[in-house]
Amino acid sequence: MSSWLDYTINGLIVGNVYALVAVGLALIFGVSRLINFAQGSIYLVGAYIGWVAVVQLHTPLPLTIIVVAAAAAIVGLIIERFGLRPLQNSVRIAPLLATIGISFVLDQLVMLTFSPNPRALPSQLPDVRFQVGGGTIGPLDLLIAGVGLTSALLLFVFLRYSKLGWAVRAASQDRDAAMQMGVDVNRVNQAVFGIAAALGGVSGMLVGMYYNQIDTAMSLQATLKGVVAEVVGGAGNVPGAVIGSLLLGLVESYGVAVFGTSYRNLFAFLLLVVVLVLRPNGLFASARQAPPEPLTGTFIAPSRPVRIPRWALLLAAASFAVLPFFPVSFYVLQTLINAWLLGMLALSLTLVAGTMGQVSLGHAALLAIGAYTSALLSLTLNVPVGLAIIAGGLMSAALGTLLISPSFRLRGHYVSIATLAIGEIVSLVILNWESVTRGPIGISGIPPLSLFGYDLISPTAIYWFSFAVMVVLALLQGRLLSSHLGRSFRAIRDDDIAARAYGLSLNRYKSLAFIFGGFAAGVSGGIAAHLYSYINHETFNTQQSILALTVVILGGLGNVVGAILGAVALVGLPEVFRIAAEYRILIYGIVLLLLVRFRPQGLLGTI
Amino acid sequence: MTTSDALLSLSNVNTFYGQAQVHFDLSIKVGRGHIVCLLGGNASGKSTTMKIILGLVKPRSGEVTFDGASLIGLTTPQIVRRGIASVPEARRLFADMSVRENILMGAFVRDDRDAVAQDLDKMLTLFPKLGQRLSQRAGSLSGGEQQMVAMARALMSRPRLIVMDEPTMGLSPLYVDRVLELIRTINQEGVSVFMVEQNASLALEIAHEAYVLQTGKIVLSGPARQLKDDPRVRDAYLGGSEAA
Numbered sequence: 071m072s073s074w075l076d077y078t079i080n081g082l083i084v085g086n087v088y089a090l091v092a093v094g095l096a097l098i099f100g101v102s103r104l105i106n107f108a109q110g111s112i113y114l115v116g117a118y119i120g121w122v123a124v125v126q127l128h129t130p131l132p133l134t135i136i137v138v139a140a141a142a143a144i145v146g147l148i149i150e151r152f153g154l155r156p157l158q159n160s161v162r163i164a165p166l167l168a169t170i171g172i173s174f175v176l177d178q179l180v181m182l183t184f185s186p187n188p189r190a191l192p193s194q195l196p197d198v199r200f201q202v203g204g205g206t207i208g209p210l211d212l213l214i215a216g217v218g219l220t221s222a223l224l225l226f227v228f229l230r231y232s233k234l235g236w237a238v239r240a241a242s243q244d245r246d247a248a249m250q251m252g253v254d255v256n257r258v259n260q261a262v263f264g265i266a267a268a269l270g271g272v273s274g275m276l277v278g279m280y281y282n283q284i285d286t287a288m289s290l291q292a293t294l295k296g297v298v299a300e301v302v303g304g305a306g307n308v309p310g311a312v313i314g315s316l317l318l319g320l321v322e323s324y325g326v327a328v329f330g331t332s333y334r335n336l337f338a339f340l341l342l343v344v345v346l347v348l349r350p351n352g353l354f355a356s357a358r359q360a361p362p363e364p365l366t367g368t369f370i371a372p373s374r375p376v377r378i379p380r381w382a383l384l385l386a387a388a389s390f391a392v393l394p395f396f397p398v399s400f401y402v403l404q405t406l407i408n409a410w411l412l413g414m415l416a417l418s419l420t421l422v423a424g425t426m427g428q429v430s431l432g433h434a435a436l437l438a439i440g441a442y443t444s445a446l447l448s449l450t451l452n453v454p455v456g457l458a459i460i461a462g463g464l465m466s467a468a469l470g471t472l473l474i475s476p477s478f479r480l481r482g483h484y485v486s487i488a489t490l491a492i493g494e495i496v497s498l499v500i501l502n503w504e505s506v507t508r509g510p511i512g513i514s515g516i517p518p519l520s521l522f523g524y525d526l527i528s529p530t531a532i533y534w535f536s537f538a539v540m541v542v543l544a545l546l547q548g549r550l551l552s553s554h555l556g557r558s559f560r561a562i563r564d565d566d567i568a569a570r571a572y573g574l575s576l577n578r579y580k581s582l583a584f585i586f587g588g589f590a591a592g593v594s595g596g597i598a599a600h601l602y603s604y605i606n607h608e609t610f611n612t613q614q615s616i617l618a619l620t621v622v623i624l625g626g627l628g629n630v631v632g633a634i635l636g637a638v639a640l641v642g643l644p645e646v647f648r649i650a651a652e653y654r655i656l657i658y659g660i661v662l663l664l665l666v667r668f669r670p671q672g673l674l675g676t677i
Numbered sequence: 678m679t680t681s682d683a684l685l686s687l688s689n690v691n692t693f694y695g696q697a698q699v700h701f702d703l704s705i706k707v708g709r710g711h712i713v714c715l716l717g718g719n720a721s722g723k724s725t726t727m728k729i730i731l732g733l734v735k736p737r738s739g740e741v742t743f744d745g746a747s748l749i750g751l752t753t754p755q756i757v758r759r760g761i762a763s764v765p766e767a768r769r770l771f772a773d774m775s776v777r778e779n780i781l782m783g784a785f786v787r788d789d790r791d792a793v794a795q796d797l798d799k800m801l802t803l804f805p806k807l808g809q810r811l812s813q814r815a816g817s818l819s820g821g822e823q824q825m826v827a828m829a830r831a832l833m834s835r836p837r838l839i840v841m842d843e844p845t846m847g848l849s850p851l852y853v854d855r856v857l858e859l860i861r862t863i864n865q866e867g868v869s870v871f872m873v874e875q876n877a878s879l880a881l882e883i884a885h886e887a888y889v890l891q892t893g894k895i896v897l898s899g900p901a902r903q904l905k906d907d908p909r910v911r912d913a914y915l916g917g918s919e920a921a
Contacts, residue, residue: 233785240771240782247769250731252757252786252834 075205077327078320083211085319086218087280090273091296092303092311093225094266100242100306101255101262105483107169108149109270110293111176116142116271117278117288118180121191131194135217135272142271143264145176150263155256156667163429166483167623167666170431170616173289174659181286182652193279214276221269222312229308234261242306270296290612291335294494297487298342304352313354317341336498339491346488347476373671375629383631390537394530401645403529407601409641410536414594415614416621416633417543418587423619424628424676425551426583427563431486432493433591433618434610435473438500440466440592441599441610442507445516448600455520459596466592471584478580481566493615500607512606519600536597540634543590547630550586551677559583560628560677613655620662626672635673683742684709684869685730685761685838690739692725692893699725700736701894705871707838712860712870714880714901716910717890723873724766726890727842730871731763732756743838758786762836766843768827772816776807779815779826783833793833800829803862821852828859832868839863841872845879857883881905 091109098106119141123129129137153172157164195213199206229235234257240248241258249255274292278284295318303314318338325337345353394403415437423429444462447453453461473496477488500507507513519526519535526532550556558579561569566576599605621640625632640661644654665672683706692700699722707713717723728734729741732753741748748756757763762783770779780800784793801808804825810818815826824844831839844860845853853876861883864870874880881887881901889897889910897909904910 236778236782237785239774240785243771243773244769246733247765247771248782249733249753250757250763250765250769251782251830252754254752254754 073204075203077323079205079207079211081320081323082316083214084323085316086214087273087277088295088299088318089218089312089315090221090269091292092299092315093308094269095296095300096306096308096311097262098266099300101238101258102165104165105297105487107166107293108173108176109266109296110289110291111173112142112145112267112270113274113292114180114286114289115145115176116274117191117284118184119271120275120278121189121284124192124194138271138275139268143268146263146267147260150259161670162482164666164670166486168663171659171662171666173293174616174655175663177286177289178656178659186286188283188285190282191278191284192282210280214280217272217276238262294490295338298338301342301487302345302353304354307352307354310352310354332502335494336502339495342491343476343488346480346484350480350484373675375626375675375677378631387541394533400529403533405642405645407533407536409638410540411594411598412618412621412641413540413634413637414543414590415618416637417547417630418591419618420622420625420628420630420633421547422583422587423622425556425559425563426580428485428580430489431615431619432489434612434614435493435496436466436470436588436591437595437598437614438496438610439469440595441605442500444596445513445599445605448517449513449515455517455600456522459593462596463589463592466595467585467588470588471581474584475581478577493612497607510606512604514604516599516603518603519597532601539593539597544630544634551630555582617658620658623665624661624672626674626676628677629672629674632672632674682708684744685871686742687729688740690729690736690741692729692734692736699893703895705888707869707871710867710869711885712864712883714884714887715873715890716877716880716887718875721890722893723890724842727840727873730761730840757834760837762831762834762839764827764831764839764841764844768823770815770823770826772814774815775812776815776826777811780829780833783830786834796833800832804829821848824848824852824856832863836868838869838871841870843873843875845876853879877910
């Protein structure tokens with residue numbers, strides 16, 4: 071059995087690795103007030119460049135580190151120059167979405183180049199362990215600690231004694247004032263992206279060596295851990311990010327020691343949610359620090375929505391309703407069924423993110439809650455499937471709202487982080503709560519869709535059923551938006567302080583939006599469970615959350631018809647053009663990037 | 678005063694925030710070695726004028742020249758390198774950096790290290806109080822002390838023109854006099870000053886020329902001595918619509 075000292079050493083080493091990611095995030099947040107969701111992708115790129123260097127080019131270790139740092143820095147500079155600089159005068163949400171798009175593109179490019187299979191990344195260091203007190207320490211541990219300390223020292227010297235370092239500090243405290251001293255903010259951005267990427271890339275390489283394995287799933291994990299560490303330390307606070315990282319490493323390591331490996335991430339995200347709720351400015355923020363800038367208001371691109379005449383909508387609905395009478399293939403119906411299910415999720419997200427301004431990155435969790443509820447009710451309690459799906463929707467509405475409610479007082483990017491974390495927590499609870507959810511095995515043999523005792527097995531029947539449910543949800547949402555509730559939602563999105571001054575209770579309206587949105591998403595998840603007949607904790611993942619967000623932005627945030635149009639377009643077009651599955655995520659990432667850059671208001675305009 | 682005398686000149690500037698027009702054919706000249714003051718009430722477009730000069734806001738039409746060369750299309754850092762320094766509204770110090778670092782940030786565009794060090798010493802004779810505060814966090818100073826740091830910071834780039842946005846705002850009466858005195862001293866050393874102020878009577882004490890801005894239009898201008906006694910000044914900068 072490993073000693074506590076071993077867990078402490080492990081925690082500190084892992085914390086060191088997180089610190090390399092988190093410090094970069096903190097630098098970038100400091101200067102641009104941006105959470106760089108592409109940081110994990112650079113970490114991934116670093117790991118694979120390290121693999122190429124070690125396994126194919128046989129470079130010695132010091133050279134490998136230099137190659138990885140330089141190559142990753144170049145990737146960072148490219149991201150800054152071509153991904154983010156053009157968005158400088160864009161709405162506040164644009165750079166955040168762009169980094170999400172960039173991370174999809176980078177991850178997919180790595181996956182397409184190197185295949186998704188894990189690879190071994192040998193460390194080239196002798197495999198010996200030294201006895202230290204009651205624990206042991208190896209050369210790789212020392213290397214990681216050394217790289218961490220050296221980086222921290224170099225960064226300190228850079229920030230404290232170089233001219234560019236001064237510019238970085240000045241710009242992160244007051245960007246406009248720094249410009250008035252002659253600081254070129256673009257150069258500052260370049261510097262922080264380059265440094266952040268170099269540190270992130272090296273971190274990815276070290277982790278790959280530590281576990282002697284790299285795979286493409288590392289990316290999202292690294293972003294999440296880095297964000298957790300950074301927020302725990304106080305967003306934008308560089309020393310705070312280091313301490314937050316070490317703390318996170320220790321919490322995880324001790325958590326694993328007590329409860330087991332599958333609990334590692336659960337502790338990380340619980341720590342994040344606790345910090346976000348209790349001390350949203352981080353553990354080390356002092357009172358003098360300004361609260362995070364309100365990001366609502368100019369958050370979504372204002373626009374005049376495209377007016378679609380009622381007859382055109384009716385005509386479109388009627389054509390889709392009678393479609394199965396025409397000789398269309400099952401394949402077309404299957405594709406459209408997927409579009410309707412995604413449409414329901416998009417309806418939910420366009421309400422929460424568009425109308426209410428709470429950009430959720432964990433919306434797939436609502437699908438999962440609905441799916442598991444409906445599946446378990448029908449399977450273990452023999453509840454009729456129709457009722458079970460409704461129960462799934464209700465459970466998703468109730469539980470989803472309850473889980474998100476502690477974050478109601480957060481704003482802007484913090485909401486996105488909190489929802490992302492809550493999404494991960496839901497998936498981890500499903501994984502670990504074996505007595506109810508059957509854990510990693512998942513639930514199989516879920517009864518097929520049925521309505522009033524009649525099984526809906528034929529694609530035509532499923533098509534009509536899912537289309538009808540989506541239309542009903544869309545009509546309800548349309549009613550909701552034109553009522554005083556819709557107005558209140560938008561008022562809170564555009565200026566929550568003014569809305570409060572008019573007596574609107576933020577908690578009540580945010581709850582209402584999440585209840586309605588949770589129901590729609592839960593129903594979608596419920597239907598999906600009965601359709602797939604098998605689900606597990608990975609069926610509904612972050613990729614789907616991001617896909618839904620892309621759909622919603624494509625259609626126009628807050629736009630009900632836009633959400634459905636976006637779903638049909640993003641599910642349908644890859645099918646029409648017969649794009650192979652492995653390229654789809656890449657396409658979604660590119661679509662998101664192009665939208666943010668050229669048409670942030672989406673196809674039909676924001677409402 | 679002809680255009681060639683003017684160090685800074687704005688002519689027929691029209692500025693918009695979205696649909697809303699902020700400046701209507703704004704024309705202002707700052708003569709070499711002069712203190713020029715722009716008076717006006719809230720939302721008259723004063724601070725936007727500062728931002729136009731510094732390149733933080735782009736006008737839709739019109740010309741801005743400094744020392745005969747156009748500033749239109751230049752970035753803020755490029756404009757600063759031409760010799761314009763600023764004392765922004767509410768000081769805008771780098772709160773977590775020390776006083777010394779703040780002052781030295783003013784010399785960011787300079788590369789002559791030795792001369793910068795000498796100028797730092799000069800600032801400490803001009804602002805003796807800052808001597809004991811050099812290693813303190815700038816954010817921990819009082820408003821008046823922060824104003825001193827902001828002025829020292831602006832001087833460190835050896836500017837030919839300093840633009841100041843409401844330098845007396847929020848200061849105690851003691852510091853208001855001190856700040857005005859310093860502006861006069863700075864000016865006597867050859868630096869031109871363009872300041873935006875709400876406090877007309879104080880600003881007119883030290884200014885050579887003044888302009889009165891009302892909802893984006895210059896409604897009065899002339900030598901400060903004349904404007905001081907003009908009853909319309911009071912009405913105008915208080916924003917009365919019947920004025921002028």
